[in-house]
Amino acid sequence: MATTTVAGVTVDVSDDGFFTNPEQWTEAMAPELAMADGIETLTDQHWQVIRFMRDEYFAKGTGPTVRVLGKTSGVTVKELYQLFPKGPAKIAARIAGIPKPRGCI
Amino acid sequence: MAEQAIEKVSIIISKGSLEGIYPGLIMANGARAEGIEANLFFTFFGMDAIHKKRHEHIKVSTVGNPGMHMATWLGGVPGISSVVTHMMEKQMEELDIPSIPEFMELIADTGCGMYACRASADLFKMEKADFIDQVEDIITVGEFYEKAAGGQIIFT
Numbered sequence: 001m002a003t004t005t006v007a008g009v010t011v012d013v014s015d016d017g018f019f020t021n022p023e024q025w026t027e028a029m030a031p032e033l034a035m036a037d038g039i040e041t042l043t044d045q046h047w048q049v050i051r052f053m054r055d056e057y058f059a060k061g062t063g064p065t066v067r068v069l070g071k072t073s074g075v076t077v078k079e080l081y082q083l084f085p086k087g088p089a090k091i092a093a094r095i096a097g098i099p100k101p102r103g104c105i
Numbered sequence: 106m107a108e109q110a111i112e113k114v115s116i117i118i119s120k121g122s123l124e125g126i127y128p129g130l131i132m133a134n135g136a137r138a139e140g141i142e143a144n145l146f147f148t149f150f151g152m153d154a155i156h157k158k159r160h161e162h163i164k165v166s167t168v169g170n171p172g173m174h175m176a177t178w179l180g181g182v183p184g185i186s187s188v189v190t191h192m193m194e195k196q197m198e199e200l201d202i203p204s205i206p207e208f209m210e211l212i213a214d215t216g217c218g219m220y221a222c223r224a225s226a227d228l229f230k231m232e233k234a235d236f237i238d239q240v241e242d243i244i245t246v247g248e249f250y251e252k253a254a255g256g257q258i259i260f261t
Contacts, residue, residue: 066138067203067211077214086140104131105202 007032011097018093018100022057025097033095037086046083046095049075053089053096063093063101113142113256115249120261121150121159122166123190123205129261130154130208137215144252145212147240148222152229155221155236160205164190206237213239218252220244 001020004013011024017036019025030050034042042050052073056064066089070077080088089101114136118129129145136143153159167173167180167189179185194204203211213219221236223245233243244252 066134066215070211070214077211081137081214081216087138089138090140104135 014099016100019097020099022054022096022098025054029097030095033097037084037091037094039084039091039095042095043083045075045079046092049073049080049083049088049092050096053092053098057093057096057098062103063089063096063098065089065101065103065105067105068103111136111141111257115144115146115253115256115258117146117148117258117260118151118154119149121153121163123163123193124165124170124172125261126151126154126163126205127202127208129259130205130212132259132261133217134208134212134215137212137217142256143215144218144220146220146222146244146249148225152221152225152231152236154205155209155219155240156231157235157237160209160237163205165193209237209239220249220252222246222249 002013002015003010004017005011006029007026009024009026009029012020014020031042034040034046039046049069052069053063056068064072066077066080066087069075069080069089069092075083084091093099093101114132116129116133118126120126133143133145147155153163164186167175167186168177170180173180173189209219219240221231221233221240221243223243226232226243233240
């Protein structure tokens with residue numbers, strides 16, 4: 001396990017940059033995390049997905065996959081890929097400060 | 106030093122059975138989820154997966170399939186393939202695995218390209234109108250290699 005500094009706070013992250021302790025995350029960290037994944041501005045729709053990721057994580061113990069996001073977050077799969085071109089579930093999880101979602105479909 | 110990440114895959118689906126189609130679809134969908142560029146190519150019986158009238162009726166292969174763990178003669182009894190397929194679909198539904206038509210729509214929405222094989226389409230006398238709307242084009246093997254350039258090719 002490694003640590004990194006986001007918005008001036010030291011947090012625990014995995015080797016591929018996912019928070020291992022989601023409690024350490026604050027909304028103020030999201031813009032900096034997004035920038036690191038190539039997203040310059042977080043829109044309301046980005047935030048809708050980010051908050052949904054966190055809610056799902058805390059309710060179910062793992063973040064949703066792209067299919068689940070498309071079915072339940074209120075944002076369509078096409079829109080999700082426009083918001084997070086490098087992989088919606090993966091990138092949104094990294095910005096939302098939760099571990100990488102596990103699930104094949 | 107970290108291994109170089111995969112950035113692009115071209116997945117060929119050549120078989121028309123349920124177990125011949127799903128793995129390629131899961132790999133394509135999974136690639137897009139990882140932000141990997143992906144294309145799907147359907148050839149020979151794999152084209153049933155994109156055939157408008159057939160893709161809702163894909164069946165598990167019960168004959169010549171030792172993985173079924175049933176007697177060969179039993180696998181050939183009329184209707185067995187439908188029964189086994191029905192059982193498997195029920196289990197997949199419980200696990201929330203999408204049906205093939207729904208999966209195709211999802212994968213196309215992720216930005217994965219879908220193409221049919223020219224030689225197979227000619228052989229089976231199929232046209233673009235026979236395929237689901239998500240299929241972008243019927244292409245030759247040469248065009249396939251052009252589209253696959255710079256990535257990995259996976260044949261299933």
